[in-house]
Amino acid sequence: MSWIPTGTGHELAIDDGRIVARNSKGKPLAKVPAAAKKTQAWEELDSLLSFLHAHESEVKEQVELWLLRxxxxxxxxxxxxxxxxxxxxxxxxxxxxxxxxxxxxxxxxxxxxxxxxxxxxxxxxxxxxxxxxxxxxxxxxxxxxxxxxxxxxGVQQSVDQLFREVHLMPADLDPEARELSDWADGKFEQLRFAQARAAANGFKVSGGYAVCPCHDDGRLVVARYWVGSGYPEEETYTGELHWSVGDVVVPVNEVGPLAYSEGVRMAAHIFAGRAVEKEDER
Incomplete structure (x- = not known):
């Protein structure tokens, strides 16, 4: 860890993803003094930290993309x-x-x-x-x-791979089914809550659907789960989960194991954040 003098009697460094400070005698400080935050050293470290955080996000996203492909x-x-x-x-x-x-x-x-x-x-x-x-x-x-x-x-993975939730297609699935309703009718008091739930788990929302693109058997398959459309403050209910290739919804049993698992994982994560009635309100 390299310490940079600020000219205010303090030194700054980056440690474990944040800027830390110590005084001129080398004693660590609980927080960065206000005077040190007004220096060129702080601005340079803050810019570097922003770059490092963005870089880490990009790296993680790329590794996850390799995994999903x-x-x-x-x-x-x-x-x-x-x-x-x-x-x-x-x-x-x-x-x-x-x-x-x-x-x-x-x-x-x-x-x-x-x-x-x-x-x-x-x-x-x-x-x-x-x-x-x-x-x-x-x-x-x-x-x-x-x-x-x-x-x-003692393996510790920084990307959710080995202990990622896995969902297998049920053997008794209706061969004609083009959508699954297991995660439908999940109530969210506001649409933005459902959208935020999707975003927090890394899923984009487009046209009322949370989407999860995957490469399965060499083709792009997109899992789509209805979370609602309209004003962000309006109440919404989740709908069905389906998979599409291009613009065509395909039978569920034609979906490969990777795309099926990831689609169900997405729907289950979002559905788990629904509003649940209390016992005394039923």
């Missing part, structure tokens, strides 16, 4: 970004595999020799494949066993 990522690209602290933090301990699925493990390093992993037998390996996958958990065989092993290893 489950498409091969060039190892050369990983080598180039690995030197960056933010990239390294979000990539470390993610489950990666070779495109053929023959080698699976937790990402620990990226060097000139390749991608270093700890495989599911606890062995340290270096993958020399030109590409690797960041598989969605619904696509992982023996997911529960991998989760248990991750706990034993």
């Amino acid at each position: 489950s498409l091969p990522v060039p190892v050369q690209l990983l080598k180039e970004v690995w030197v960056d602290d933010s990239w390294r933090r979000f990539l470390t301990d993610l489950v990666v595999s070779t495109p053929d699925g023959e080698a699976v493990g937790f990402l620990r390093s990226v060097t000139a020799q390749g991608v270093g992993i700890v495989d599911l037998d606890g062995e340290t390996l270096t993958l020399d494949a030109p590409q690797v996958l960041l598989p969605h958990p619904v696509l992982l065989a023996d997911l529960n066993d991998i989760r248990e092993f991750a706990v034993e290893l």
